[in-house]
Amino acid sequence: MRVLLMSLSIAAAAGSAYAQTPLIRGFGAVAPVQDAHERPDPNRDYKVVFDVSKGAADAGKPAPGLDRVARFVNMLGAGSVPADKRRIVAVLHGPATEAVMTDAAYGRRHGGAKNPNGPLIAAFEQAGVDVRVCGQALSGQKIARDEVLPAVQVDLAALMTVTHLQFAGYALVVS
Secondary structure (H helix, E strand, C coil): CHHHHHHHHHHHHHHHCCCECCCCCCCCCECCCCCCCCCCCCCCCEEEEEEECCCCCCCCCCCHHHHHHHHHHHHHHHCCCCHHHEEEEEEECHHHHHHHECHHHHHHHCCCCCCCCHHHHHHHHHHCCEEEEEHHHHHHCCCCHHHECCCEEEECCHHHHHHHHHHCCCEEEEC
């Protein structure tokens, strides 16, 4: 019994030394880095817009730019940055546009597959991350508005959204 308890304690300690996903479960794993500089500051306001344009190479996996957003949000969570200090926006366009499609619409384009981005976008909504999509990209890729997940805001253009957010003081991260 003592050996079992010791093994469980070691396993728990080792697990905490590996990747964590405190706010966006299952996505954007963050590995703790001991004595790292430039850690999240719980007193700072984080106003960040992610320009997400790359689609997934595999239709069964989420867009890599969205996973990067999840990693950033998880870093803030692991760093005890409160929700009222996190203003994160993901703006999708280009090949990443399909990530915002409903399962039915995505399946019609990808042999019946479910949209692997759907659970991630739902987790973003729960964590207060604002997900936007370029209306011009929707039009160009012939994605109807009713094929867009309800948690996603349709904007006129990614160019306009990113510009307005930068004017409002958001830092731009290009994925």
